[in-house]
Amino acid sequence: MGDISTYNGSxxxxxTGKNCVAIISDKRFGVQYxxxxxxxxxxxxxxxxxxxxxxGLVTDMQTFSSKLKFRTNLYEIKNGRTMEPAVLTKCxxxxxxxxxxxxxxxxxxxxxxxxxxKPFIASMxxxxxxxFPDDFVVGGTAEENLxxxxxxxxxxxxxxxxxxxxxxxxxxxxxxxxxxxxxGAVLYLITPDGVIREDIEGRMD
Amino acid sequence: MMLEGHDESFNENPKANGEVSLxxxxxxxxxxxxxxxxxxxxxxxxxxIANRVTDKIYKVTDNIYCCRSGSAAxxxxxxDIVKANLTVHSLELGQPPAVNTAAKVFRSMCYKxxxxxxxxxxxxxxxxxxxxxxxIPLGGSVVEQPFSIGGSGSTYIxxxxxxxxxxxxxxxxxxxFAKSCVALAMSRDGSSGGLIRLAVITPDGVERQVVTxxxx
Numbered sequence: 001m002g003d004i005s006t007y008n009g010s011x012x013x014x015x016t017g018k019n020c021v022a023i024i025s026d027k028r029f030g031v032q033y034x035x036x037x038x039x040x041x042x043x044x045x046x047x048x049x050x051x052x053x054x055x056g057l058v059t060d061m062q063t064f065s066s067k068l069k070f071r072t073n074l075y076e077i078k079n080g081r082t083m084e085p086a087v088l089t090k091c092x093x094x095x096x097x098x099x100x101x102x103x104x105x106x107x108x109x110x111x112x113x114x115x116x117x118k119p120f121i122a123s124m125x126x127x128x129x130x131x132f133p134d135d136f137v138v139g140g141t142a143e144e145n146l147x148x149x150x151x152x153x154x155x156x157x158x159x160x161x162x163x164x165x166x167x168x169x170x171x172x173x174x175x176x177x178x179x180x181x182x183x184g185a186v187l188y189l190i191t192p193d194g195v196i197r198e199d200i201e202g203r204m205d
Numbered sequence: 206m207m208l209e210g211h212d213e214s215f216n217e218n219p220k221a222n223g224e225v226s227l228x229x230x231x232x233x234x235x236x237x238x239x240x241x242x243x244x245x246x247x248x249x250x251x252x253x254i255a256n257r258v259t260d261k262i263y264k265v266t267d268n269i270y271c272c273r274s275g276s277a278a279x280x281x282x283x284x285d286i287v288k289a290n291l292t293v294h295s296l297e298l299g300q301p302p303a304v305n306t307a308a309k310v311f312r313s314m315c316y317k318x319x320x321x322x323x324x325x326x327x328x329x330x331x332x333x334x335x336x337x338x339x340x341i342p343l344g345g346s347v348v349e350q351p352f353s354i355g356g357s358g359s360t361y362i363x364x365x366x367x368x369x370x371x372x373x374x375x376x377x378x379x380x381x382f383a384k385s386c387v388a389l390a391m392s393r394d395g396s397s398g399g400l401i402r403l404a405v406i407t408p409d410g411v412e413r414q415v416v417t418x419x420x421x
Binding site for chain 1: 211228245247249251252253254257357361391392393394395396397398399
């Protein structure tokens with residue numbers, strides 16, 4: 001059993017556009033080199049305008065997302081409103097740091113629109129160190145590939161259609177060079193008018 | 206380490222020394238007057254795909270080809286040495302070498318250095334006694350088979366091959382069978398993928414084919 005963060009394989013990418021964000025993940029669930037399922041997407045929804053993706057070890061993804069669901073539900077009940085993206089990010093960060101010396105092996109990527117419909121993205125490592133860039137964030141075993149592609153193709157103020165196109169192209173090119181992620185992709189495009197989910201066909205190898 | 210196929214080295218960190226793996230699915234099928242060799246085209250360094258259009262079907266002589274799986278460096282070195290030996294041998298013999306001979310030369314190297322090598326090879330070709338397929342897995346044993354599958358992806362298609370192979374298939378049937386086997390393995394094995402490369406060896410010569418995309 002080698003590197004725990006490459007045991008399952010995953011790839012997540014989120015990008016900002018003009019008044020919109022897109023978050024995309026691959027659909028592979030594998031155990032080392034064997035592919036078990038090609039229908040396992042890694043993006044979870046908090047509200048229709050706030051999504052997060054989890055890369056890393058699948059068992060920890062599932063446990064952590066359940067614990068987070070509990071926290072977000074409780075927040076909604078107590079505060080009478082849903083969580084803002086920045087609050088969710090800090091909540092995740094805090095939950096991860098609680099396990100500083102026995103961490104969850106997950107890499108969260110958060111994407112959403114805040115209450116003023118301003119695009120928000122963030123990512124963090126497995127012990128909760130956050131970054132808040134304004135262009136794109138990546139996670140998973142394919143992150144180095146995705147960094148390269150996104151750095152080259154991202155530009156500011158993209159409209160929704162452009163953003164969807166650029167995000168998809170970056171993602172597919174990135175995962176095609178990673179043996180542990182791929183087998184299709186799912187994209188969520190979040191705009192002030194609503195969210196569109198799209199299943200993308202990619203190489204199934 | 207570049208590998209064609211993954212092995213226990215997944216548990217160490219292959220990127221540390223840049224080793225390359227031929228994470229692989231390879232196969233060879235004998236039909237009445239020839240052999241179909243097939244392979245995927247992915248080479249990995251850890252989980253990074255170093256080459257997605259690799260040619261794992263290597264020409265040993267005009268009438269004998271081999272499919273490589275395991276460590277890319279090991280299989281390339283062995284194949285080059287065997288090719289050199291057989292070239293000299295066929296000049297001395299005055300005729301193309303027997304497939305049996307090629308298999309034995311491969312075997313002698315794979316067995317002698319078995320503790321240091323990571324190489325699984327399938328040898329296929331046509332000689333004066335007809336078509337032959339020999340499998341030389343990791344320890345250096347040789348076995349002749351009517352068809353042979355190898356590499357990390359082959360584990361996913363043993364059942365499929367056993368169910369669908371029939372002796373006496375025609376050349377076209379063998380080609381379609383090979384394509385479907387390799388495609389299925391590529392869709393389940395993380396270290397196989399890319400294109401499907403084929404080599405059809407007959408007494409008239411060798412025909413190379415490439416299939417892009419995955420036939421599902």
